Amino acid sequence: MTTRTIDPQTLHGFVEYRGVRLTAMGDDGDVLLAIGHPADQTAVKAMRTFLIADCGWARGDVADLGTIAEVAQLLYRRWAAVVTDCGECGGGEGCAMCATIRSHDWWLDYSATEPVEGGFPVTILYLDC
Numbered sequence: 825m826t827t828r829t830i831d832p833q834t835l836h837g838f839v840e841y842r843g844v845r846l847t848a849m850g851d852d853g854d855v856l857l858a859i860g861h862p863a864d865q866t867a868v869k870a871m872r873t874f875l876i877a878d879c880g881w882a883r884g885d886v887a888d889l890g891t892i893a894e895v896a897q898l899l900y901r902r903w904a905a906v907v908t909d910c911g912e913c914g915g916g917e918g919c920a921m922c923a924t925i926r927s928h929d930w931w932l933d934y935s936a937t938e939p940v941e942g943g944f945p946v947t948i949l950y951l952d953c
């Protein structure tokens with residue numbers, strides 16, 4: 825996989841709550857990604873605010889996710905890098921996955937559990953929606 829080193833603060837499509845930059849990813853917007861490894865309470869509160877303000881969630885639905893401590897248990901602390909190809913085809917033309925990646929402003933691989941070259945810390949919450 826080819827990575828592109830960027831300043832994560834310059835990625836488009838994020839909003840900021842409590843000093844945490846957030847976005848929703850995935851086909852259904854069911855992956856919340858925060859830049860950095862903020863403290864549990866800060867991360868969860870920022871994500872709750874994001875769900876209500878930017879995703880149209882009802883407060884009751886957000887409450888149903890659990891307490892701050894419960895939601896914090898669901899957070900994944902990972903390292904992300906901006907990738908420019910799928911890492912499997914050699915980056916050639918004609919690869920549907922590479923075409924998808926290139927059609928986006930940015931594409932993150934956020935699977936690393938340790939720091940990666942050119943990467944930055946992220947906090948992930950998978951939503952069951």
Ligand SMILES: [Zn+2]
Pocket residue numbers: 909910911912913914915916919920921922923
């Ligand atoms: Zn490819």
